[in-house]
Amino acid sequence: MQEIELKCQIPAANLAALRADLQTVGQSPGASLTQQRLQARYFDTPSRHLAHARAALRLRREGDVWVQTLKALSTTPGATHLHRLEHNAEVIDAADGGVPALHLARHLHTPAGEALAAALGVTLEAFEIHAKAGETLGLAQTFETDIHRTQATVMHQGACIELALDEGEVRASGRVLTLCELEMELRSGSVAALIDLAQHWAQAHGLWLDVRSKAERGERLARGEALPVAHPISRPVLPPDGPTPAALRQAVAGVLNPLLALGSVVADPTLTAQLTPEHLRHWHRGLGLLHQALAQAAEPALVGGSGSGPAGLSAAWAESLMLLLAPLDAAGPQDAALWARAARSGRTQQLMLALLGWVASGRD
Template identity: 30%
Template sequence: MCGSVGLDAMPSDAAHSDEGGPDAAAAEAPREIELKLLAAPGMLEQIHDAPFIVQHARNKGTVRHLEAVYFDTPDHRLAAHGVSLRVRRSGKRCIQTIKLPPDVSQLSRPEWETPVSGMEPDLSLFPLSDIGDPIAHLAADAIAPVFTTRVRRRTRTIALRNATIELAFDEGTIEVADRQAPINEIELELKAGDIGALYDFGLALLDLAPLQVGRESKAERGYALALGTEPAANRAGPSDLTAEDSVDTAIAKLLSGCHAHMVRNAAAAAHGKAPEGVHQMRVALRRLRTALALLHREVPAPCLKSLSAEAKAIAQALGDARNWDVFLTSTVQGIAAAGLPGFDAEALRAAAEPVRQQSYTAVRAMLAAERTNRFSLSLGQIVARRAWRNAIDSETLNVLTEPVAALAERALSRLHRKALKQGAGFRNLEPEARHGLRLTLKKLRYAAEFFLPLFPDDSHAKAYLKRLAKLQDALGVDNDVTTTDQLLEAIAARSQAPAVHRAIGLMTGWLERDRIEAMKSLTGRWRAFKATEPFWKA
């Protein structure tokens, strides 16, 4: 969409959307600030003239037919960097556009637009030194068309108390040779004002129809169609906290980072071909719940508590799919690779795969559910508005102005003490108590990763995290065996095949051996962790 909003148009509370952005030059660039919502075919028509939209619309809207061609190098260098280059025609006018990857908010990205004489890009018209690589040193003859989009766009200008939004209803196709993918989406582009207004309006649209938050751009979808690729899973980025941050700024950074991690993995989780998508989305939700728990203890804002409950419900809906993924791609595969005599891995896989597919049907239903999409928009809204400042007393407001390092030391020390208390008499702990300790150690590890940049002694931190990870992994073997036993019971109830039941018996014995071996090292790893000085006190 044309007409970007510069950063100077944003209120101070929205400025965090640029923290952790691509680079300093890009942070000063013109920016597109946009929220995308996906609709089922035919649904856009019923939303377009809804009373809520008409009430806030400045005009009756315009209709344009847009054709856009996306360009890249033969090795798709731009796509590899998350960069898109397109030329779009609307009537007799052609506009070329470069977009860089979004910042941590996932709504805002650097964007440059300039008129061009035809449907071929002219890179010399862009401020290439500002944009940087890989565009800056790209030869004009090194690029070629990759895919095309054809869209019928209806736009209306929405005037709100604190913002002006361009509301666009897009229907059309993404085209590559003889292949097509449909486009049915709503784009909300901030033209002026408060970025929180995008979330406000998006939440209001959810009241009108079962929309989904769009996690992939048209460019990303086009490349997937052209190259036959699957949505990629993404690990959490490094913490961007600094010693100069206040608690208030740290809350915004931590929640934004967890939200971005979740959003970046939703498409891969729904696709279901690569197990890492569901895994990383679960990790994102666990990290978010850890952050919310430690923050709510310091800043008991109601919005933080409600977010935690929703995050837990969504994470639980991902659990079955993750368990079956681990079972099929790790546990069964590992035993097969070990050459266990008589173990029929293929029979076991055939019996388990239908259940795994059922679990992914549930994942897709959860991701499409109104509750999940409302949660994602609400989380973004809370960060944009820093809503935790509301409904807290003056003493807690003072906590928000403290340096984040003080909160970090309190939170880490609290979790460390809890782990030591739960691990007392470690050798004699019951399985349920070991499981509780494992969960506390996982939270401690996430918290340590959040606050790591605040503590300069890297060697102490690495030693602490290394021993924490080893202990957590050893405890995880115990938990994985228990989970696998439950999955094997489910398979046994579904299949009468002798090969399957024989494989279940062999696998049960193998896993019990693994549990015994892991238990031998547990006490030593607990002692090593217990003896390690916390890096935040070093």
């Protein structure tokens, strides 16, 4: 199956108000509210095959039930951080009541299982042989999480959406990382409804997008690394005679995906003091490349005064990016706090959510 989900970080000063709002919406007519403890163990090889492939394999105790879950990147061209492959398999408890064993065969003949084989560097045929033999191909536990989840399931614009407040810890190699984040998962309905609800909660509680998964953050904790290496963002290529709607969305996604990953790091207030000039420079350049792509694509709308470019692209998005870039153009890397505030700002969050929704609208 394909998971469609957004994740946001919560300012500490706004957490109490968010908790109260979640309780309110969860108790509204047609909604539901649940609380659950989630204890997970994540697995990878000594060479970190899954981390390099941005995949995650875990065994998680969800109340009284164990579930083995595999997550991997979507293989669809133009996919964004909204979409991930996911496969869940309920697990029979271990005979001694402890943690059940990891079995790769639970993911055989699924798209996520194919992604796992690719990440491990084995053919599907070899993967099936090893999995059926009960072999784990070098996978071992690398870290664990202990989360208290408060979840409200609500209807919004005809869509069923789960709002999950996760509070807890990641533990690895004697280190502990505190987690507090809001996940919004689309269970049914349109991506547009999910984006609209996310924009509402982001504005109401000062949330900022974070595309780093628990697996990614746990992996860095296990290695004792706080920051990922900053990589340059590639320039999108738009045909001079005008791209098709699909090509335009794919080009924007090609900039948006690494920009959101880097922006998640820049926005994190716990990492501000560790940000390097390369992190800030590449994020700044990525914003500029995104502005150029949007401005070029929206030029007919600006000239014609319609306000809407090809495939529903809004001319206002390029203008919003220009306003975001203006103060950063004169800022130096020594003022990392200014960059972090810009990354977390309401303008940035509303724009990035709108662009995620627009790119995804070609996939609905």
